[in-house]
Amino acid sequence: MTADIMQELGYETQLSEGEPGENLIIDAYNCVFHDLANSDPEVCEMDLSLLSTLLDSEIEHTCCMAKGGVRCRFLVHSLDKK
Template sequence: MVNKMGARQKQLLKLLRGNRTGMSVDELSKGLEITRNAVRQHLASLEAAGLIAAGVTRPSGGGRPQQLYVLTELGQESFPRQYSWLAQLVVASVQREEGAENMRKRLNGIGAGIARQIRSQYPELTTQQEKVQKLAEVMDQLGYNARNATLPGGEAVIEADNCVFHQMAVKDLEICHLDKGLMETFTDTKVEQHECMASGGDLCRFRFLPKKE
């Protein structure tokens, strides 16, 4: 659906995707570098299509409260998730062959296998920082809308706000072990997830810790 829109509307939706609590007309105008009237026209069109909705209002320091706009579920699902359909087939196959008790181990192994194939394309990666930075790029290309971020103490993490397995993860968090296997194998680290969209978080945030000997 996103591919059929104009560039400005795509940018607007992407801004809202990265700000799950919502954005005001003024904030969207600044982010898109267009007039407030132009923003309102795009909002009206996207709201009519069911992709966005008016969210809560926010105090504006003595003036009229600011109306915030958010993505609807349809808006969230309009972004490409390039291999969620394949994962559904994989999960169904694992369940049939192994049963639920072995699901975690098998999904982790599948993710690790994917990581080894991708890592073979980047033999120049040596440090953990290089691997984490490249992993963020790879995940972004796969549709996660992933990016590198830094915690207050300086620790590098990856944040993603378009989980390709979101609908599956809401039903069963075991699917997240495919992602974990991919990330751990790609970076040669132990991955800890400190926020999860499927559990009500605003995004998915991953830390990368040294493996214990």
């Protein structure tokens, strides 16, 4: 469902299973805010906040296109596992 919402917003996403303790990995191979994020990294916080709210989970941004990564990767940590 979250990947569907992201795709509707223009992201090219892929979901996969994470390591133990991580419910989900979301990879985004494009960024709809790329130009803004390059000039203001706080824009990435908007993605993290959106994902955290949608998934009711802690989100870790482990790879970022605005910082030279080939994708943005979000690890989803379930709040009830912390």
